[in-house]
Amino acid sequence: MMKALVYEGPRRLHIRQLPVPLPSEGEVLIQVAYAGICGSELSGYLGHSSIRVPPLVMGHEFAGTIAAIGSGVQGLRPGDRVAANPLVSCLRCRLCAKGQPQLCPERRLLGAHAPGAFAEYVVVPDRNVYLLRAGVGFDDGAFAEPLACGIHACRLLELQPTDSLFIAGGGPIGLLLLQAAQRFGVRHIVVSDLNESRLAVARELGAAAVKTTEELALQRPRGGFDAVVDAVGVDATRVACLEQARPGGSVAFIGLHEANSALPINVAIRSELRMFGSFAYTPFDFETALQWIADGSIRAASWTAQAPLEEGAECFGRLIEGKSAAAKILLSISS
Numbered sequence: 001m002m003k004a005l006v007y008e009g010p011r012r013l014h015i016r017q018l019p020v021p022l023p024s025e026g027e028v029l030i031q032v033a034y035a036g037i038c039g040s041e042l043s044g045y046l047g048h049s050s051i052r053v054p055p056l057v058m059g060h061e062f063a064g065t066i067a068a069i070g071s072g073v074q075g076l077r078p079g080d081r082v083a084a085n086p087l088v089s090c091l092r093c094r095l096c097a098k099g100q101p102q103l104c105p106e107r108r109l110l111g112a113h114a115p116g117a118f119a120e121y122v123v124v125p126d127r128n129v130y131l132l133r134a135g136v137g138f139d140d141g142a143f144a145e146p147l148a149c150g151i152h153a154c155r156l157l158e159l160q161p162t163d164s165l166f167i168a169g170g171g172p173i174g175l176l177l178l179q180a181a182q183r184f185g186v187r188h189i190v191v192s193d194l195n196e197s198r199l200a201v202a203r204e205l206g207a208a209a210v211k212t213t214e215e216l217a218l219q220r221p222r223g224g225f226d227a228v229v230d231a232v233g234v235d236a237t238r239v240a241c242l243e244q245a246r247p248g249g250s251v252a253f254i255g256l257h258e259a260n261s262a263l264p265i266n267v268a269i270r271s272e273l274r275m276f277g278s279f280a281y282t283p284f285d286f287e288t289a290l291q292w293i294a295d296g297s298i299r300a301a302s303w304t305a306q307a308p309l310e311e312g313a314e315c316f317g318r319l320i321e322g323k324s325a326a327a328k329i330l331l332s333i334s335s
Contacts, residue, residue, distance in 0.1 A: 004119035005312040005331070007056045010047030013313035018057070021115065021123045023070035028126050030084060032333045033138035034306070035117040036061035037315060038146065039171060040256060044112075045316045051112045059117035060086035060110050063132065063141030064334065073126045083141035085128040085148075085286045086110035086117075102152075102280040118312060120334055130287065133294040139330055140293050143176070143300055146328075147289035148281035150177035153252045154184050155285065156278050157227045161185030164221045166244050169231035169255060170198035170209070172303075172328040177229060177254075178207050179298050190219045192240075198327055201303045216244070224249060229278075233257035239264060247271040254278040303327040 001017045008014060023029045038061055044052035052058065063083040066076055076082070088108045089101035096104050110116045110124065132141045150173060159165065165186050167174050170193035178189055182205075191202040192210050199209035210216045224246030230237050233255025242264055245251050251273055268275055281289075292298050305326035307315050312331050318324040 002120035003309065004057045005059075005309055007044065007052065007058055008054050011045065012054075013045065013316060015310055015312075018119065020121050023068055023073075023123050025071045026073060026126055027070040027123050028066050028073060028076055028129055029068040030062075030064045030082060030122050030124055030129070031067040032059075032062050032064040032117045032120060032122055034063055034142040034330045034332055035059040036142050036146065036172075036328055036330050037312075037319060039173070041111070042316065042320055043257065046320065049112075051109070056112070057115040057117075057119050058111045059119070059122075059331075060112070061142050061145040062086075062117035062122070063138040063144070066129070067121060069126070076126055076129060076131075081132040081138070081141075082129050083132055083144045083290060084110075084122075084124045085130070085283065086124075086145060087280055088114075088125055088128060099282060099284075102282060118309065118331060118333070130290055132290070136290075136294050139304075139306065140300075141290075142330055143298065144286060144289045144293060145281075146172055147176045147180065147293065147298060148285040149173055149254065149278075150180040151288050152281040152285040153177055153229055153254050153278040154180045156276060157229070157250050157252055159184040159186050159227060161187070163226040164188040165190070166220075166225040166228045166241070167191045167207075167231055168229065168237040168241055169193060170195065170202050170327070171231065173254060174229075174231035175201060175205065175303060175327060176298070176300075177231060178202060178205055180292075182206065183292060183297060188221070190216065190225075192216055195322070197325060198303070201327065204302060205299065220244065221246070223247065226250070228252070230255050235261045242267050242273065242275075245271065245273050248273070250274040250276075252276060252278045300328065304330060306330045306332050309333045
């Protein structure tokens with residue numbers, strides 16, 4: 001048996017004892033060391049996620065040690081330190097063949113469509129498992145998944161070093177996207193948020209940080225930003241992002257907080273804005289994230305906290321109520 005944090009309904013998370021899963025052919029069993037709490041899981045915790053149906057073990061940002069392997073697994077063995085891509089695609093459909101497995105109509109997300117990593121053990125297809133380089137801690141490895149989301153958005157935006165970038169939202173995705181954009185060479189980056197501690201982190205990472213529309217106006221380039229990202233996902237930020245883009249600029253929507261929004265489409269038409277959604281990542285993005293984590297160019301320690309799995313329900317509550325000083329909480333699951 002293993003301990004697991006089980007989502008049993010809105011605002012209901014409890015530690016339960018569950019059977020340890022067994023890896024089938026082509027699968028590995030990972031003993032989870034750290035698993036991060038994602039903003040999408042906060043929505044699930046509140047009962048606002050259609051893909052997270054109780055009872056469910058959530059958790060899709062994780063790293064750990066291979067405990068066992070199923071038949072047919074090659075290149076991996078028990079004891080290997082790994083991170084896992086939790087997005088499992090069919091690899092057979094047209095979108096998978098085109099290199100867009102994140103859009104596969106049969107895709108499944110560990111922690112949503114299948115048991116996730118808020119447990120001592122989780123089963124993962126071997127093709128989704130990546131070895132961690134020497135010196136990369138499990139806590140760092142757990143950031144590969146959210147960092148890959150930021151990298152994917154930057155690639156869709158086709159960022160250039162001379163671009164100006166506005167990011168609405170200084171949460172984990174916004175802060176990781178900021179650092180990904182810097183790796184693309186972008187230097188003029190402005191982050192907006194209502195949380196002063198997150199604004200302080202954005203400044204520490206080298207961005208201009210603003211809280212009010214007046215502060216944003218002082219940082220806005222003449223004509224608007226070349227690229228804009230909504231990393232929140234509510235009406236106000238989505239509308240603001242359209243208004244901040246220059247004519248001919250690009251706007252990426254990555255925040256999933258609200259399902260529907262009324263947008264000033266005439267603004268987008270008259271300014272010929274490129275608007276698109278950015279969902280998850282490709283394997284290339286995930287591998288890039290692991291490489292950047294290994295070379296030490298991604299900083300997260302200053303805005304991250306850790307807590308044992310047994311405090312998971314309390315951590316969800318603190319994040320929902322804005323009482324956490326950290327933007328991201330990693331749950332420590334196995335020593």
